[in-house]
Amino acid sequence: MKKIYLLGLVIALIMILCSGCILPDGKPLTTKSVTEKVEERYGEGKVKVKQLDKKTWEISPTDYPEIKYTIKQKIGHGGVIPVPAYTDDDNRTEILGKIVLPKFFSRKEIKNIEFSDSIIKYNCTVKNNQDVEALCSKLQAMCEYMNENYRPVVKDAYVMAYFKEPQESVTADVSHKKPLLMDKTSRTKIISYLDSKYGSGNYTFRKVPSDEVSHEGEVEVKLNAYPDMPFYLATSTKQGKRGQLTDTLYIDMIYNLATKFPASEYDSSSYLTIEGEENLDGKRYYGILLRRYFKWGDETGVIENMQVARKALRTYLDQYPMVNYTDYPQNQHIVKPPICMEISVQF
Numbered sequence: 001m002k003k004i005y006l007l008g009l010v011i012a013l014i015m016i017l018c019s020g021c022i023l024p025d026g027k028p029l030t031t032k033s034v035t036e037k038v039e040e041r042y043g044e045g046k047v048k049v050k051q052l053d054k055k056t057w058e059i060s061p062t063d064y065p066e067i068k069y070t071i072k073q074k075i076g077h078g079g080v081i082p083v084p085a086y087t088d089d090d091n092r093t094e095i096l097g098k099i100v101l102p103k104f105f106s107r108k109e110i111k112n113i114e115f116s117d118s119i120i121k122y123n124c125t126v127k128n129n130q131d132v133e134a135l136c137s138k139l140q141a142m143c144e145y146m147n148e149n150y151r152p153v154v155k156d157a158y159v160m161a162y163f164k165e166p167q168e169s170v171t172a173d174v175s176h177k178k179p180l181l182m183d184k185t186s187r188t189k190i191i192s193y194l195d196s197k198y199g200s201g202n203y204t205f206r207k208v209p210s211d212e213v214s215h216e217g218e219v220e221v222k223l224n225a226y227p228d229m230p231f232y233l234a235t236s237t238k239q240g241k242r243g244q245l246t247d248t249l250y251i252d253m254i255y256n257l258a259t260k261f262p263a264s265e266y267d268s269s270s271y272l273t274i275e276g277e278e279n280l281d282g283k284r285y286y287g288i289l290l291r292r293y294f295k296w297g298d299e300t301g302v303i304e305n306m307q308v309a310r311k312a313l314r315t316y317l318d319q320y321p322m323v324n325y326t327d328y329p330q331n332q333h334i335v336k337p338p339i340c341m342e343i344s345v346q347f
Contacts, residue, residue, distance in 0.1 A: 165338035287338035
């Protein structure tokens with residue numbers, strides 16, 4: 001057995017040491033291959049290609065003299081096995097964005113727009129329905145303009161818009177906790193905690209069986225008023241309260257409600273998703289992500305329907321005090337869970 005482990009270690013070390021020596025998969029770009037690539041986009045004879053250096057080419061579509069961008073060769077990863085491979089990216093969306101965006105967005109709004117290869121990413125903070133309506137109107141108009149006037153340029157490109165409500169402050173007790181295992185806690189202590197917080201007879205609890213791997217050994221709790229919305233017991237990791245019994249009701253109820261929201265009443269597409277999010281963009285969020293993808297031209301009315309769905313989602317959430325107060329059922333600390341609406345458009 002030791003020999004097998006030793007052999008495996010040797011093989012792993014050889015792969016690590018030699019990984020930098022592996023030749024990239026595929027072929028490097030050439031002026032000929034770049035020309036063939038861009039002529040598929042703009043048509044034969046309708047684009048000028050100029051090599052700037054060993055890995056960079058300048059692209060000038062003759063039907064769009066105001067557009068001039070570059071294609072660059074790079075080494076990425078391809079295939080099932082992540083071996084080095086030749087690939088490329090371009091800055092056409094950034095060049096086009098400098099022309100189109102000022103027609104629809106203010107300078108302040110444009111500062112929140114980023115470009116990455118074939119993606120235009122717009123992050124905007126919204127505070128009310130009016131903000132969402134105004135920005136969605138601009139998004140719709142911009143996409144229509146780009147499709148009508150620069151269709152070959154934006155082909156296969158994406159516009160990803162994030163309409164994010166700002167996160168309201170949450171108490172440290174909501175975020176600083178770790179799962180409680182039933183075998184390490186007495187039933188008396190559990191009952192005492194649940195009675196004091198939710199009232200005797202207002203709940204049920206159980207040890208999660210081993211076949212439910214994601215919460216194996218944890219204590220699942222259900223309030224009688226919400227029997228299909230489980231949450232879990234935990235212990236606090238906050239300094240000064242370390243080890244004290246608490247629970248995950250707030251964030252788990254956000255997850256539960258996101259799952260139960262009747263999204264199909266507003267959009268039956270499989271590309272519509274609604275998910276509870278504890279973190280967003282690497283930061284604590286404790287809200288809901290309402291996401292929809294569609295391909296421009298294949299569907300109409302998607303952006304408008306998303307606005308309707310978002311309004312309905314807020315009304316739906318407002319019915320449940322456990323996600324509008326971080327200290328439910330005392331209901332002293334008001335915090336409405338924020339909604340981030342993401343719309344991804346592919347041309």
